[in-house]
Amino acid sequence: MSKRDPKSTGEEINNVENDQEQWQMRPQETEVLIDFFSFIPQDITVAPGATVTWVNRDDVQHGVASSDKTFKSKVLRTDDKFSFKFDEPGTYEYHCSIHPKMRGKVIVQ
Numbered sequence: 001m002s003k004r005d006p007k008s009t010g011e012e013i014n015n016v017e018n019d020q021e022q023w024q025m026r027p028q029e030t031e032v033l034i035d036f037f038s039f040i041p042q043d044i045t046v047a048p049g050a051t052v053t054w055v056n057r058d059d060v061q062h063g064v065a066s067s068d069k070t071f072k073s074k075v076l077r078t079d080d081k082f083s084f085k086f087d088e089p090g091t092y093e094y095h096c097s098i099h100p101k102m103r104g105k106v107i108v109q
């Protein structure tokens, strides 16, 4: 007489592994707020492939421009957004195209 249980075939364990793989593949999205003439947070670190979206919450116009010209937004009015996808690892310093003293940094690693 066999005591083998036909339900314990490992199917449930395989399902758990598949779920974890999907979670790791999910693209990362991060927001940077523009308010009080500042980028908030000023420095952010994201994984390669992440999309960063800047949102102008200030009541004056701002822009987002990287120092090495990798990306540049149009003029952002209140509640306007600008997104850029960072595929290449590196440090991306940027400033406001209207107020050059406003500075921020995106670190991709």
Ligand SMILES: [Cu+2]
Pocket (backbone or CB within 6 Å): 037, 061, 062, 063, 096, 097, 098, 099, 102
């Ligand atoms: Cu500005």
